[in-house]
Amino acid sequence: MKSKECVNCGSTHFHKVEQGWKCDYCGTVYLKPQKGSSPQQSQNPDTYSKKRPRKVIIAISFVILLIIGSVIFILSNTTSYEPIDTQPANSQSKGAFPGEWTSEIYDSIKVATKHYDADSEKYSFEGGASYEELEKLVGPxxxxxxxxxxxxxxxxxxxxxxxxxxxGEYANGSVTITYDKQTKMITDKSRY
Incomplete structure (x- = not known):
């Protein structure tokens, strides 16, 4: 064999094996050339078996992380609202309320429960009525x-x-609703 260099590791040290020559450092096998062809390189079966399980484990880990991330994203962006349950309006309760408001609508609005997270030092809300639903009932x-x-x-x-x-005239009373801008959940209500 002429002075050859291993294409995988650059070594010039080989030893003879049954099929041809094997690199002493990386184990790459070079088959004996057949007449009219160039030397072929054989992939070491040990190298192949080591690489494949690693790739499979990485692929499975990636898929699992993707699924977990998707579930967390869906759960964090899901906002549940309490419905605004209105009874038919009667004319007696309408006098102290502006526009389309009635005492039944005001009383049925569920204010969100406030939670404080000491780790992030932030508040979050849950279980409140939807401001968008309220605006459909009473107008802008x-x-x-x-x-x-x-x-x-x-x-x-x-x-x-x-x-x-x-x-367009001022009413005998007013209603004020405070809501979270991102979730549109009602966080406070007051009436004067």
Missing amino acids: PDRVTSWEKEKYGMPPKSTATWDQTKD
């Missing part, structure tokens, strides 16, 4: 005040106020 508010940034661990919020009648 007369005024909205928004806070765009998180403050003292509280998420960005908006306060909607209804204080006018359908005719």
Whole structure:
């Protein structure tokens, strides 16, 4: 054999085996050339068997992490609202409320429960009614005040106020609803 160099590791040290020559360092086998062909390189079966399980384990780990991440994302973005259960409005309760508001609608609004996470120093809410559903029932508010940034661990919020009648005159009372800007969950309500 002429001075050859292993294509895998660059070694020049070989020993003779039954099929041809084997690299002393990486174990690559070079088959004896047949007439009219160039030397062939054989893949070491030990190298192949070591690489394949590693790739399979990495692929399975990736799939498992992808599934876990998807489940966490879905659960974190799922917001459950309490329905606004309204009874038919009676004319006696309508006098102290603006616009389409009634005492039944106001009383049926469920305010979210506030939770404080000491590790992240942030508040979260759950179980409140949906502001979007409320707005469909009573119409758009007369005024909205928004806070765009998180403050003292509280998420960005908006306060909607209804204080006018359908005719645009000021009503005898007003209703103020505070809601989380991201989830649109009602976090507070008040009536004057």
